[in-house]
Amino acid sequence: xxxxxxxxxxxxxxxxxxxxxxxxxxxxxxxxxxxxxxxxxxxxxxxxxxxxxxxxxxxxxxxxxxxxxxxxxxxxxxxxxxxxxxxxxxxx
Numbered sequence: 827x828x829x830x831x832x833x834x835x836x837x838x839x840x841x842x843x844x845x846x847x848x849x850x851x852x853x854x855x856x857x858x859x860x861x862x863x864x865x866x867x868x869x870x871x872x873x874x875x876x877x878x879x880x881x882x883x884x885x886x887x888x889x890x891x892x893x894x895x896x897x898x899x900x901x902x903x904x905x906x907x908x909x910x911x912x913x914x915x916x917x918x
Contacts (some may be wrong), residue, residue, distance in 0.1 A: 844901065856895075859901055860885065861884075864896070864904070865881045883903050
C-alpha cells in the first residue's frame with residue numbers, strides 16, 4: 827500500500843507534468859486545446875499514434891461547453907485513462 831503523502835506528491839508531480847504538456851501543446855496560446863493540438867499532446871504522452879478523427883471524438887467527449895476545444899481540467903480528465911494504463915504498465 828502506497829504512503830498517502832507519497833501519493834499526494836506523485837499526483838502533484840503528475841499534474842505539473844500535465845500542465846507543462848498542456849502549455850507546450852497549446853500552440854495558439856489561448857488556454858485551450860483543439861483536436862490537432864490534442865493529437866500532438868497524445869503523441870508526446872504515448873508511443874501510439876491516434877488518428878485526428880479519434881482526437882476530435884475525445885475532445886467532443888470532454889468539452890463541457892461545446893466550444894470544440896478543451897481547457898486544462900478537461901485535458902486532465904481526457905488523459906486520465908491513458909495515465910492509468912501507463913501506471914499499470916510500470917507496475918507490471
